[in-house]
Amino acid sequence: MEKNKDWLNGTASFSGPVIAGVDEAGRGPLAGPVVTAAVVLDPRRAIQGLGDSKALSARKRDALALEIREKAWVGIGIAEPEEIDRLNILHATMAAMVRAVSRLPGIPDRVLIDGNRVPDGLPCPAEALVKGDAREAVIGAASIIAKTLRDRLMVEAAQRFPGYGFEGHKGYPSAAHREALMRLGPxxxxxxxxxPVRLAADLRLSTDADACG
Structure with missing residues (x-):
């Protein structure tokens, strides 16, 4: 579209439509936020090695995340646990994706989303692509940003809530996490x-009641 031939008031020129890639990290964990990222790659500044963040080593992901933030445009959307509980994980993730796109410095012509669902409320046309993070570099870039940011948030959470091992499992339902959850409560x-979290909470209430009785 003509409005994007000179995107961001002259800071980037595109010969074709401006495409944003969107992906999330953290739908499966028992704890922590779901983090979404929207990325627009600068056609003048190539980034090598983009792809599914899960297929990359942590060191490679971190290095690519720094390069993406330096060379591309990034928007972040986060849904905290309270919102996940209130809306459910699907709707909270969709809301976070809309936030991520809205926080880009311009409106893209089109959005490519990893998965099989397009959220309502986007400011432009969108398409969902199953395994899109491995198929489209711009979605791979969003996958890397979302994954590295969420991992960092969970490492920080481990300092606030010691004993759960968030720095290791990042909130996913590993055996160690389930054991800590049952031992410490949510x-x-x-x-x-x-x-599993409700079960641990109920067990803690039952244990406290028995202790009081």
């Missing part, structure tokens, strides 16, 4: 609508 960043 903490403020656990998703109370998830069955």
């Amino acid at each position: 903490c403020p960043i656990h998703r109370m609508s998830y069955a």
